[in-house]
C-alpha cells in the first residue's frame with residue numbers, strides 16, 4: 001500500500017469501484033472475503049471507491065485525473081462498467097481516456113463480461129464465487145487486451161456506447177422483468193426466461209444490417225499487439241508468482257508494477273478521427289462511418305431481413321449474455337464483429353426453451369433450429385413497429401424506438417490476464 005512507482009514516481013494505483021447494491025447486495029462482503037487479500041498479496045495497490053447512487057461512477061470517471069490511475073476496475077454487474085465506459089467517452093480527451101485499462105470483477109447479478117473473460121482464458125465454466133476468484137486472479141496478472149465497443153444511436157437520446165449486447169423482444173423483456181428476481185443472483189435470468197416463456201409473444205419490426213464479409217483485421221491499426229506486449233508481456237503466471245515483488249534483477253511485467261498507462265511507451269497508435277459526414281453529431285467519441293442518420297433510408301449495401309415478425313433480436317459482441325449463457329460461442333474480445341441473432345416468430349415454447357437450455361453450453365447453433373438465425377455484421381438498424389416495448393443495451397433499458405449500431409474494433413482496453 002502507498003507504493004510509488006513509475007518513471008515519474010507518481011502514485012500508480014488501481015481505482016476499484018464497488019457497487020454495494022449490485023447483485024444480492026454482497027459486493028462489499030465479497031471484496032473483503034476474497035479480493036482485498038488477493039490484491040494485497042499480488043502487490044497491487046488500490047483505492048476502494050464505493051458508489052453511492054446511479055451515475056456516480058460515470059460522473060467520477062468523467063472528471064477524474066486519469067494519469068493518477070493505472071486501471072479502473074469495476075466490482076459490480078455489467079451496469080456499472082457501462083457507466084464507466086460512457087463516462088470516459090464523454091470526456092473531451094476521450095481518445096486517451098478510453099485507453100485506460102479497465103477491469104471487471106463479478107459482483108452483480110448480470111456478470112456477462114466477467115464470464116466472457118473467464119471463458120476466453122480457456123478455463124472450464126464456473127459460477128458465482130469461483131468466477132470471482134478466477135477474475136481476481138486474471139486481474140492480478142494485469143495483462144491488457146483491446147476490446148470492441150459498439151456505438152448505439154437512438155431516435156432522440158444522445159449516442160451511447162455498449163460493450164456487451166443490444167436486445168429487443170424476448171431477451172430485453174427478460175432483462176427487465178428479471179430485475180425483481182435479483183435476490184436470487186445470476187439465476188434471475190433463468191427464472192425470468194421461464195416466466196416470459198409462459199407469455200411468449202411476437203414483436204414486429206424491420207431489421208437490416210451491414211454484413212461482415214471481409215477480414216478487417218488490418219484496418220485502422222487496431223491490431224497493435226506488439227505495443228501491448230512490450231509492457232504487458234504475456235506470461236504464464238502461476239499462483240505462486242502472483243506473490244512476485246518488484247525487484248531490480250527481474251522486473252515484473254504486471255500492469256500495476258509498471259508505470260502508469262499514460263506513460264508514453266504505452267501509447268497505442270491513435271485511431272483516425274475523421275470529421276463526421278454521417279450520423280455522428282459533434283460530440284466526443286469516434287465518428288460512425290457506416291451509419292446514416294436514422295431518419296434517412298438505409299445505405300444500398302445493407303441487407304434487409306425478409307421477416308418482420310420476431311420473437312427476439314440479440315446483438316452480442318462478447319461470448320456470454322449472462323454467467324451461464326454462452327450466446328456467442330465464437331465471439332472474441334476484439335473480433336470487430338457484431339454477432340447478430342434473431343429468432344423468427346412461429347417457434348414453439350418448447351423449441352425456444354430448448355434453445356436457452358442449449359445456450360448454457362453454447363450448443364444452440366448446433367441444434368438446427370429453423371427459427372434461429374446467426375449472422376456476423378458490422379452495423380445494424382432496427383425499426384420496431386409496435387409503439388411500446390423494451391430495448392436494452394448492456395442489460396440496461398434505453399429509449400424505445402428506432403435504433404442503429406456500429407462496431408468500433410478494439411476501441412477500449414480490458415485487463416484479461
Ligand code: ADP
Pocket residue numbers: 019020021022023024051052053054055056076077078079080081083107108109110111182
Ligand atoms: P447488477 O448486475 O446487480 O444489476 P449493476 O452493475 O448492473 O449490477 O448495477 C445496477 C445499477 O446500480 C447500475 O445502473 C448502477 O448505476 C447502480 N448503482 C451504483 N451504485 C449504486 C448505489 N449505491 N445504490 C443504488 N444503485 C447504484
Ligand code: MG
Pocket residue numbers: 077078079080108110395
Ligand atoms: Mg445490471
